[in-house]
Amino acid sequence: MYSFVNDYSEGAHPRILKLLMENSYEQNTGYGDDVYSKRAKEYIKKHLNRENVDIHFIPGGTQTNLIVISAFLRPHECVIAADTGHINVHETGAIEATGHKVVAVPATGGKLTPADIQKALDYHKDEHMVKPKMVYISNSTELGTIYKKAELEAIHDICKMNNLLLFLDGARLASALTCERNDLAIQDMARLVDVFYIGGTKNGALLGEALVICKDELKEDFRYLIKQRGAMLAKGFVIGMQFEALFQDDLYFELGSHANKMAEKLAKALIECGYTFFAPTCTNQLFPIIPDEILNKLTDHFQFIVMEKADNNSSIVRLVTSWATTEDSVAAFCEFLKSIS
Amino acid sequence: MYSFVNDYSEGAHPRILKLLMENSYEQNTGYGDDVYSKRAKEYIKKHLNRENVDIHFIPGGTQTNLIVISAFLRPHECVIAADTGHINVHETGAIEATGHKVVAVPATGGKLTPADIQKALDYHKDEHMVKPKMVYISNSTELGTIYKKAELEAIHDICKMNNLLLFLDGARLASALTCERNDLAIQDMARLVDVFYIGGTKNGALLGEALVICKDELKEDFRYLIKQRGAMLAKGFVIGMQFEALFQDDLYFELGSHANKMAEKLAKALIECGYTFFAPTCTNQLFPIIPDEILNKLTDHFQFIVMEKADNNSSIVRLVTSWATTEDSVAAFCEFLKSIS
């Protein structure tokens, strides 16, 4: 039964596996000081068109989030996030476990606005409350939506004005940057945020995220913090090789683009069948609202997540495509959907 | 230049890579609930000859240590370790970062004794001091030494008597269990300790440790703790596949045995050249004391770590072999050593 459950169901892109395979007996320096990691960082910097960033490879997203947030905040400082933000709901209190409050702001479509941030700033006014020091956003968001350039610039501005660090979770950055409505280049990231990461796990790697620290004051001693949280792989070259494969040319973006194209086809079929969407996405996550009787038939043939009831007779569904989603399976889904709608 | 720096320089055993390669496009359930992880756990249980253990796969050793220790201790409880223990010196305060003191005991040859533990118990006598609740040992130790069955049983006994949890770090368990002097079976682990892990990273895997929880009271909610510390890989099947390859038959032990054999050859050559050892090891880590003039010549041809000065004219060296160490390189080292000694 084909799965649209998530974008980390499959292994890794063949070019990644080839690199791992062909160089398996080579001896490398440990802990990320190997030639693959170095080359991968150079490739990424070339894509960013910037030299003065620090790049670190970290096995997973939750780990990256908790290391970044605890590295840069003093004990009394908090991070502002959308209430749907990954750090707020789906990391088992990982941020709090490092000692910091996540100030969750009710957000529409998974996105924070300057007004949301200002409201949080206004509310926290003295030493009896935590002090906002960082803003966390994700792009694409947990609801599949994206930030437009003007939106990200506005967030950048309010952060600068209020001495807030801006951290962008790019677990699904590939999909965000290659979707149709997007007008942000990856170079804009390094210009507009203080620290962000380029997700590998959800875009064709076995594991691994590339953290990019843009702000100079944040760079010091960062490897200590990676090590302390258990995120410094002995065989760091395993992640290095994967990002070398992804960024040596444009593979990273091609994979994101493929996932988006597959999602577009699904979306088109859903629209043709008359369904609406919970969140207006253009990336590899779709949130259609589907009548329960249709749903019952779909679940016999395809795997996906039913989020919650939309009303008495229909539910919000999450469909996710990936770098590996096949044209055939998408076609099969669309055809079947039409046949039962 | 051939490296004897560590046992995590090379990639992974071909059978591991083959499994990753052949099943890369298959769709798996995320977060370790996949069929590979399930099969791998069954294979490990078979080797342990026990069903009633919980097994979890975790990316790395530091992470495993910090999750285990923080999962099972209340805030005021501490863990007793040898002063050379990995958690005490080489994890950037990872344990303290979870809130717990490591009570370091001066230990000979990297090994704790019941007397060491008793001394720590006697010292901590009231609520103004931390309360010992866990004992951490590693096998093989950071100095390449191993625990004999009688020694482990004695530690087990004092732990039971004092209501202390016994945690064994098996980052190099393969080498420990397959070395010549060893009289412990892997089944003894599950009998004598409360929780231990079977290291993959240092024995032929790309990454991954298999944590085995033996004591029933420790099993509850453990996946929450893995997730919270960022150690639950989205593609958990990547570790599952590796442990399936390692434990489907006896590959895990064959790889450990190979590393040991390579080390024995190096040891034999060192002894023939008249050198003594800082720690009496039979595993894949050797700590010979070598005159500095010899050392200077060796470092032109081979890579390894010089630990510290032994006296004015000689130094303690660490040589490590791995599952991938070649007969040729070992022969070359031995030959060259003899030629200059």
Place this chain on the structure above:
Amino acid sequence: MYSFVNDYSEGAHPRILKLLMENSYEQNTGYGDDVYSKRAKEYIKKHLNRENVDIHFIPGGTQTNLIVISAFLRPHECVIAADTGHINVHETGAIEATGHKVVAVPATGGKLTPADIQKALDYHKDEHMVKPKMVYISNSTELGTIYKKAELEAIHDICKMNNLLLFLDGARLASALTCERNDLAIQDMARLVDVFYIGGTKNGALLGEALVICKDELKEDFRYLIKQRGAMLAKGFVIGMQFEALFQDDLYFELGSHANKMAEKLAKALIECGYTFFAPTCTNQLFPIIPDEILNKLTDHFQFIVMEKADNNSSIVRLVTSWATTEDSVAAFCEFLKSIS
């Protein structure tokens, strides 16, 4: 200018100071093992009509909250609280600093209901989210409201059914238990909650809260946790003496009752002037909604906190009375208010 800002503006009741004064040169055992603390505990147990509770004296409320919550939760467990709960907003992230998420539930009038708790339980369904393990309520609440016996019993029941610990913050317990609408006896506390504290700071003591641990399983090693958080005063007898004075007879309740009576008079005057209240309280905290033009005149003669705008022309005000509030000042306030309304 007389202050209705809070209930911790004045020093301590004369009988407390007398005890401190008369016994100042006596030599006591340190860290709370003194005779005053022992006697005070006996007096409290007598009031509770229970012997099998553990009582500890802790300097302040935030400290008590953070010690209790971190003592009883495992790292992945969270505490459910009203969004207005003290731990959620006014403790600078003290709970999160111990590693735990506060799951804040939108609550009416500062009070949690079984339905609120059930909703939080339903939401947290797997290991990707924190696990609810404790419910925190305050009585009286931060909005001056109280729990009726039936309400507390209902919360007790849902907690028991779901294996949740119930913790009651009694910083203002004296006022809650002596107010007109109250139908809870202090004995009900020990029956219905697992752990609670009897606030001294806000009811006539210089400092100090009496924590009562009712549930046997929670008693072990608690002094370690007090010490670790820096809450074990060397001169513990200073708090012991104060609770001896408060509980030797009914002084504790008399002081709470006095504060309530003073508040009633203020409330009566406010009602007579036609003002309504933001929260329907019967305790020593009042939240009248007052026109801004009246407010401007009041603030020239009395101190109190203006919480926030109620609408364009009026504001929510907080008036607090204490054990030391004088009849004269209350009369003066009422008279002045009537003269300007």
Place this chain on the structure above:
Amino acid sequence: MYSFVNDYSEGAHPRILKLLMENSYEQNTGYGDDVYSKRAKEYIKKHLNRENVDIHFIPGGTQTNLIVISAFLRPHECVIAADTGHINVHETGAIEATGHKVVAVPATGGKLTPADIQKALDYHKDEHMVKPKMVYISNSTELGTIYKKAELEAIHDICKMNNLLLFLDGARLASALTCERNDLAIQDMARLVDVFYIGGTKNGALLGEALVICKDELKEDFRYLIKQRGAMLAKGFVIGMQFEALFQDDLYFELGSHANKMAEKLAKALIECGYTFFAPTCTNQLFPIIPDEILNKLTDHFQFIVMEKADNNSSIVRLVTSWATTEDSVAAFCEFLKSIS
């Protein structure tokens, strides 16, 4: 039975209690923003002969230590302390509970030297280990010894050179600064350390320590950190009044001097009886080595702590005098000692 167990057995100096008593019904601003606290800070600054320091009042010593250390260190940074340091042994892991390792250095007579610090610096050389960032010393030390000016200057120098913060625990600063061998003025503190505290609890106050932050970069947001750890008393004026009484004139130093004089008399008698000392102290803590048969008789008439066996027939004893120790009791001890020696 008279007690020489510690210096926190008695209540508070009469002038402190008088102030508390006489102003008990006055209304004060909460959380340390009252006039007593302000005046007390001015008096202390006058004694320090410096305006540009920040002063905060904190209830106890362990709390002060944990707030200071966690406020100023990033997660991977550690504090270096003598192995006998209070933070290392007698605070139930309070520092580790905030996430930081205490690197304990074997120290003679409770005192750190530049060589000790250098050794710790040399040992911690890369990101696999914690990074030293602070040095903790106490004056007088836990063994009653003191730092001479030249010693403190040398520690200051090595700290500056290595970018280490210097924190001095002055729980017993009064005794240190008024003892015979001392050549440090309180003004030297503010010049030579980055942050220190002036202990009240062990020198005549009911509770309270005055933290002095000298280094500008450390001053920001400190009240947030006090609040977060539960150390911001609602009735902060209670500590303010006490430090006003202690520093309005020279009471603080007179009390320390009295304790020292009482200890000198005890020391003189011990020397006359031929006993030697475990640590060469001139402050209010004495560590004589006393034959066990003498000890047995002493314990029938006086209370004190027996630390540990010195050899088969004698033990190390701790005798502590205080601001309240009476001439009579000292005379009685000396007389009785001579009668049995």
